[in-house]
Amino acid sequence: xxxxxxxxxxEAAAYTGIGRNTLRxxxxxxxxxxxxxxxxILIRADTxxxxxxxxxxxxxxxxxxxxxxxx
Numbered sequence: 001x002x003x004x005x006x007x008x009x010x011e012a013a014a015y016t017g018i019g020r021n022t023l024r025x026x027x028x029x030x031x032x033x034x035x036x037x038x039x040x041i042l043i044r045a046d047t048x049x050x051x052x053x054x055x056x057x058x059x060x061x062x063x064x065x066x067x068x069x070x071x
Contacts, residue, residue, distance in 0.1 A: 006035065006042040015045075016052065022060060026051075029063065 004011075009027070013020045026032045027041065032051050035042040058065040 004045065006044055007048070009041055009043070012043045012048055016048065018060065026060065 007015060009020055009023050012018070013023055016023075023032070023043075027034050027043075032043060033047055035044070054067040055065075058067075
């Protein structure tokens with residue numbers, strides 16, 4: 001899957017092991033920047049990797065603990 005530059009929410013969930021609903025909540029709260037094409041949401045692979053590194057060991061469901069991903 002890493003041969004792609006972007007991933008759908010479903011692909012990102014499979015890649016990271018994070019649930020789709022949790023990813024959608026992170027996107028809705030603007031913790032993970034995304035590309036929107038109509039109704040389609042795409043997450044850049046490098047942005048997702050940066051977000052995961054910045055939040056290693058943190059509870060992704062705790063808004064107070066999270067660090068935003070940088071574009």
